Amino acid sequence: xxxxxxxxxxxxxxxxxxxxxxxxxxxxxxxxxxxxxxxxxxxxxxxxxxxxxxxxxxxxxxxxxxxxxxxxxxxxxxxxxxxxxxxxxxxxxxxxxxxxxxxxxxxxxxxxxxxxxxxxxxxxxxxxxxxxxxxxxxxxxxxxxxxxxxxxxxxxxxxxxxxxxxxxxxxxxxxxxxxxxxxxxxxxxxxxxxxxxxxxxxxxxxxxxxxxxxxxxxxxxxxxxxxxxxxxxxxxxxxxxxxxxxxxxxxxxxxxxxxxxxxxxxxxxxxxxxxxxxxxxxxxxxxxxxxxxxxxxxxxxxxxxxxxxxxxxxxxxxxxxxxxxxxxxxxxxxxxxxxxxxxxxxxxxxxxxxxxxxxxxxxxxxxxxxxxxxxxxxxxxxxxxxxxxxxxxxxxxxxxxxxxxxxxxxxxx
Numbered sequence: 001x002x003x004x005x006x007x008x009x010x011x012x013x014x015x016x017x018x019x020x021x022x023x024x025x026x027x028x029x030x031x032x033x034x035x036x037x038x039x040x041x042x043x044x045x046x047x048x049x050x051x052x053x054x055x056x057x058x059x060x061x062x063x064x065x066x067x068x069x070x071x072x073x074x075x076x077x078x079x080x081x082x083x084x085x086x087x088x089x090x091x092x093x094x095x096x097x098x099x100x101x102x103x104x105x106x107x108x109x110x111x112x113x114x115x116x117x118x119x120x121x122x123x124x125x126x127x128x129x130x131x132x133x134x135x136x137x138x139x140x141x142x143x144x145x146x147x148x149x150x151x152x153x154x155x156x157x158x159x160x161x162x163x164x165x166x167x168x169x170x171x172x173x174x175x176x177x178x179x180x181x182x183x184x185x186x187x188x189x190x191x192x193x194x195x196x197x198x199x200x201x202x203x204x205x206x207x208x209x210x211x212x213x214x215x216x217x218x219x220x221x222x223x224x225x226x227x228x229x230x231x232x233x234x235x236x237x238x239x240x241x242x243x244x245x246x247x248x249x250x251x252x253x254x255x256x257x258x259x260x261x262x263x264x265x266x267x268x269x270x271x272x273x274x275x276x277x278x279x280x281x282x283x284x285x286x287x288x289x290x291x292x293x294x295x296x297x298x299x300x301x302x303x304x305x306x307x308x309x310x311x312x313x314x315x316x317x318x319x320x321x322x323x324x325x326x327x328x329x330x331x332x333x334x335x336x337x338x339x340x341x342x343x344x345x346x347x348x349x350x351x352x353x354x355x356x357x358x359x360x361x362x363x364x365x366x367x368x369x370x371x372x373x374x375x376x377x378x379x380x381x382x383x384x385x386x387x388x389x390x391x392x393x394x395x396x397x398x399x400x401x402x403x404x405x406x407x408x409x410x411x412x413x
Contacts, residue, residue: 018143021141021143027148027164028053041098050231079176085112088108233249236290256311277397286310291382361381
């Protein structure tokens with residue numbers, strides 16, 4: 001392949017990000033409602049299914065560190081993962097039992113999760129001005145997620161296997177398109193890669209700083225109530241008989257784009273502590289709004305949309321700001337390890353525990369009537385993560401200390 005100029009690279013990476021998140025947005029939000037209403041899976045089964053992505057995320061560092069970095073060009077590996085992921089989605093669409101659904105979903109997630117790290121690494125490698133250009137390209141991720149949800153709603157596929165067929169077709173297109181990305185050879189051919197490097201354990205030295213340790217603990221704890229939203233929201237809106245819920249839920253990604261542009265200003269004016277505090281506060285408020293929507297019939301829709309539109313503050317002010325804080329606290333030697341460590345905590349262990357407890361909470365607040373109707377105590381369900389997020393917020397506010405480095409001197413990218 002001929003050498004690409006920066007304009008061509010940016011265009012191709014933008015399309016790549018769009019397709020990658022189109023796939024994710026086409027099934028992730030709506031899967032809970034499909035499992036609850038069409039497949040009749042129980043609460044613990046639904047929670048376990050959402051935990052499959054956490055398992056994929058925990059597998060991903062091994063996959064990328066042991067295979068991708070040593071043996072295969074990134075664009076070729078992305079092509080294989082995309083095509084195999086599409087085939088796994090087609091298989092998932094045909095499975096009706098949890099015994100078949102769960103392992104198939106884990107296989108798919110183990111194929112998809114590495115594409116996130118590989119795609120980011122490839123992009124950062126080829127962009128001449130990554131600090132400026134990478135955030136602009138990542139905006140296409142939110143646009144892709146929105147397009148996936150809206151397309152699914154137009155197809156009226158939220159409660160059918162259509163969502164998996166849609167994701168499967170786009171996944172194969174994503175795999176084929178990946179071959180058009182700039183050539184990125186493996187970085188560590190012939191080198192031994194330590195397990196501590198793969199998992200980011202070299203960053204554990206940062207835990208000696210009390211504030212950093214408090215930050216990691218709070219980020220892990222907030223993941224527990226956080227995943228209640230992803231596990232429950234589709235089920236809740238399905239029971240409320242919302243039409244086109246996948247499309248409506250993409251308002252969260254529109255909010256994400258808006259607050260992503262505001263994040264740099266907020267960090268400069270407020271610093272890390274206040275910004276991250278606002279992110280945790282937004283999660284608590286989101287769940288209180290949802291709990292209130294159960295009892296406030298006249299304002300039910302308004303409270304639900306308020307909860308959806310808080311997503312930009314919830315995600316950007318907590319996770320993006322958190323990753324920037326980690327970057328600021330690390331040094332050149334352990335920066336990569338530090339980012340790997342926080343990703344393992346957030347998307348791996350934290351997500352697994354959060355989805356598991358969300359499923360158990362859903363199951364414990366479920367009642368089946370003698371007529372076979374399934375009822376959920378949604379006020380009790382939403383209050384559980386609301387209280388949890390509030391406790392984490394208080395702990396963070398009391399114990400976390402603003403880092404000595406000025407935010408202005410830290411890298412905002």
